[in-house]
Amino acid sequence: MRTSELVDLEPLLTASSGPLWTRLRRLPDGLRTARLGEALVLLRHADGRAALGNRAFGQGILEDLGSGLDPRYVARRRRSLLHLSGAEHARMRRLASPAFKPGAIDRMRPLMRRTFGELVDRTIPGPVVDAVAAWTHPYPIPVICSALGIPAADLPLYSRTADAWTLALFDASAVPEGLAAHDELDAHVRRLVEARRAEPADDLITDLIQQQEDLTTEDLTALVSALIMAGTDTTRLQLASCLEFLAGRPDLWAELKKDPGLIPAAVEEMARLTPVASFLRRVATADATVNGLDIPAGTRIILAIPAMNRDPDVYADPHAYDLGRPAAAATLSFGGGAHYCLGGQLGRVEMQEALGTLLGRVARLEPAGPPTWRPLRSLQGPARLPIRYEPERGSNRA
Numbered sequence: 001m002r003t004s005e006l007v008d009l010e011p012l013l014t015a016s017s018g019p020l021w022t023r024l025r026r027l028p029d030g031l032r033t034a035r036l037g038e039a040l041v042l043l044r045h046a047d048g049r050a051a052l053g054n055r056a057f058g059q060g061i062l063e064d065l066g067s068g069l070d071p072r073y074v075a076r077r078r079r080s081l082l083h084l085s086g087a088e089h090a091r092m093r094r095l096a097s098p099a100f101k102p103g104a105i106d107r108m109r110p111l112m113r114r115t116f117g118e119l120v121d122r123t124i125p126g127p128v129v130d131a132v133a134a135w136t137h138p139y140p141i142p143v144i145c146s147a148l149g150i151p152a153a154d155l156p157l158y159s160r161t162a163d164a165w166t167l168a169l170f171d172a173s174a175v176p177e178g179l180a181a182h183d184e185l186d187a188h189v190r191r192l193v194e195a196r197r198a199e200p201a202d203d204l205i206t207d208l209i210q211q212q213e214d215l216t217t218e219d220l221t222a223l224v225s226a227l228i229m230a231g232t233d234t235t236r237l238q239l240a241s242c243l244e245f246l247a248g249r250p251d252l253w254a255e256l257k258k259d260p261g262l263i264p265a266a267v268e269e270m271a272r273l274t275p276v277a278s279f280l281r282r283v284a285t286a287d288a289t290v291n292g293l294d295i296p297a298g299t300r301i302i303l304a305i306p307a308m309n310r311d312p313d314v315y316a317d318p319h320a321y322d323l324g325r326p327a328a329a330a331t332l333s334f335g336g337g338a339h340y341c342l343g344g345q346l347g348r349v350e351m352q353e354a355l356g357t358l359l360g361r362v363a364r365l366e367p368a369g370p371p372t373w374r375p376l377r378s379l380q381g382p383a384r385l386p387i388r389y390e391p392e393r394g395s396n397r398a
Helices: 012-016 021-028 045-052 073-076 088-100 100-108 109-122 131-135 142-147 152-170 174-199 204-209 217-230 233-249 250-258 260-273 345-359
Strands: 032-035 039-042 057-059 129-130 280-282 288-290 293-295 300-304 361-368 382-383 386-393
Touching: 012 045, 039 142, 039 386, 045 280, 045 288, 045 293, 073 174, 088 100, 088 129, 088 204, 088 217, 100 174, 100 345, 109 131, 129 131, 129 250, 131 204, 131 233, 131 345, 131 382, 142 152, 142 204, 142 217, 152 174, 152 217, 152 233, 152 293, 174 217, 233 250, 233 260, 233 345, 233 361, 250 260, 250 345, 250 361, 293 386, 345 361
Parallel strands: 039 300
Antiparallel strands: 032 039, 057 280, 129 386, 280 300, 288 293, 361 386
C-alpha cells in the first residue's frame, strides 16, 4: 500500500472552514483510509479500535513535530505518562488511577458545581458572554488543583503552564515555551511534594506519597503533571464544544432543562459528534496488521476520530444527535487501549456538573456571533464562543 495513491486530506484542512468534524463529512462515503502528508489516516471505527489496542503502535506526537527539537524537551516529554510505554507506563497509570476512581471523582462533584456556578454568577445578567474566556477555560484547573492540595494563589501558574504544554504538543515553534513551562511547573511541584513529605495533608499528593511503592520525587512530579494534564485542556475544549452545539439548538436545551437526567447521555453524544482529540497520532514501531491492512514499521498513522465516531457500520444515522444509542456503541473520543484517556471519566463528570449548573441558572442561550475555532492540527474546540443568554428568574444577581 502506497499512501501517495490515497485521497489527500490536505485540501480539507486548507480550503474549507469549520471544525474538523464538519470538514470530514465531505469525504466520499465508505472510505477506509486517506493520507495527510506522509501519514496514513485511518477512518473506520473498527480500524481505530484495533490500532489503539495494538502495542505495535507508539505515540507519534514528537515525530510529527519534526527533527531538530530541543533534546531537553524530548527527554522531558518521554518521561510523561502520555509517552511512556510498556511496564513503566502501566506502573505509573496504576499509581495515578486512585485519583480517577468513581468514588474519588464523585467526591469532587460539589466542588465542580460550586466552581462553575461562581463562574456563571460573575457574568449574570449577561446578556452576552464569551463562554470560553468566562466559563470553560477557567473551570477545570481549580477543580483538579483543589483535589491535589495546590493553593489557590498558584492557580494562574498551573493554568498558564497547561496552556503552554498543549500548544507545544502540536506546534514546534512553541516548544521553547513548552520546555520553560515544564521546568517552571516541575520545580513548583517538587517543592510541594517535599512539603507534603514533611507535613502530610488531606489531598491527592499526600495520598500518592503514602502509597506502598517507593516513589521518587521525580515519579511524583511526573504523576502530578499527568493528573493536571488529564483534567484540564480536553475538558475545557469539550465543554466549550458542547455549549456551541447546544447554543444553536434551543429544543435540545429545553429538553435537558425538562429532564436533567438526560445530561450524562447528552455529554456522551456530544463528545461523539464533536471530539476534541480529533487526530490521534501514532507510529508503527514494528510491522503491524490492522483488520487485514498491513502497516510497515516506521509508518506514521493518524486516527481520524470524528470519522470513526460517525462510522455508519457502528452508528445508525451517524450524524444525528440521538440519546437512545446503545452504550455498547462506545465512541473513541477518549481514545482506547493502554493509553485510554486517564482523565476521561473525570472530564465526563466535570461536563455533567457544569451543564447541570448552567441549566439551573440559564433559561435559554443562543449564538451571539460565529465561534473562532482552534487550529485544525491541534486539539479541536472553540477558542472564542460568543453566547447570548437569558438568566433564570431568581438566579444569583439576575
